[in-house]
């Protein structure tokens with residue numbers, strides 16, 4: 001084994017890691033008296049230690065101030081969502097007025113499609129990737145039907161053209177060109193949840209807009225994983241959740257981006273009082289006047305308790321910075337890839353592209369021998385405190401998260417797989 005793939009080298013990398021202190025900011029599930037090797041931050045991020053204090057603060061204000069909590073102090077509930085706006089804008093590369101934390105991903109996707117999916121008889125279609133996350137597919141299919149169109153002809157699903165189920169940019173380009181005049185919306189993932197493939201978002205925006213289509217992104221697996229530049233890339237909208245890489249807890253309030261060019265646009269939208277212009281909201285007048293920017297899409301007063309942990313998590317992103325996180329992420333995932341190639345080539349096949357620009361931190365792995373063997377390995381790993389997740393029909397997803405995973409954790413994964421396979 002070469003020196004750079006040795007366990008002692010990994011320990012040295014951990015000791016020299018400028019982000020290593022961040023691990024102590026999180027609570028780890030325990031296994032046999034030690035921290036789990038947790039590779040499931042792509043599903044549910046770990047709890048930041050600071051989350052409890054943020055929630056406790058809300059409970060304390062509720063207890064001691066009751067309704068006055070809306071108007072008292074720096075973290076008053078009336079403007080609570082504004083506390084996360086700037087750090088969130090930095091995470092996604094947007095202007096503060098382009099982002100809002102609200103609802104959940106699927107709800108936001110529907111709200112965005114109300115404004116940005118405006119089908120006509122000539123231009124009714126939505127383009128997504130085949131095998132899209134089911135909720136996205138349900139959302140686009142139901143929107144197409146809602147407008148009186150037919151998903152059989154107007155929902156276009158681009159099949160993978162690469163051997164492991166990934167999609168080349170050439171195929172995306174061909175599909176957008178082929179369907180261009182009929183496309184009302186291109187809805188694309190930042191990172192595909194099953195394969196872990198990352199896409200060139202700026203290129204997709206250029207291609208879609210050149211055909212006159214609106215373009216939106218599902219960034220569930222990209223936010224907090226890749227540095228993003230949503231403003232410059234120029235999509236019409238993006239939606240994401242905060243319970244994965246943003247570590248804001250189960251069912252956390254989601255996020256939404258609306259490009260600045262729509263900040264004052266008279267778009268159709270489903271409105272609610274929290275989207276009304278702030279200065280006049282409490283005049284309680286019947287006419288709806290939207291707040292300028294993404295906040296104008298809010299419906300209800302926000303669930304403060306569900307938003308509180310996001311503040312704790314974003315404070316850590318502010319400390320670390322996306323550039324440093326991404327630098328470590330490329331090295332961590334690169335190590336996982338190199339170890340699999342060196343020590344498990346007969347057993348694990350990496351589905352995720354190997355170019356760093358085409359992936360985030362997650363590697364999706366197929367186990368030689370098929371689904372049953374894959375499940376057996378997955379369950380073995382769980383039983384020894386190494387957590388990945390399983391995606392049907394046959395993929396184990398392993399996400400080394402730079403915020404809290406170590407180079408030694410990656411070794412632990414490989415060692416446990418070897419032990420199970422009798423390779424150690």
Ligand SMILES: Cc1ncc(COP(=O)(O)O)c(C=O)c1O
Pocket residue numbers: 104105106107133135136189193218220221241254
């Ligand atoms: C890619 C993707 N899209 C959409 C969703 C749905 O999110 P929500 O339940 O917050 O609506 C998820 C959830 O994991 C997801 O991974």
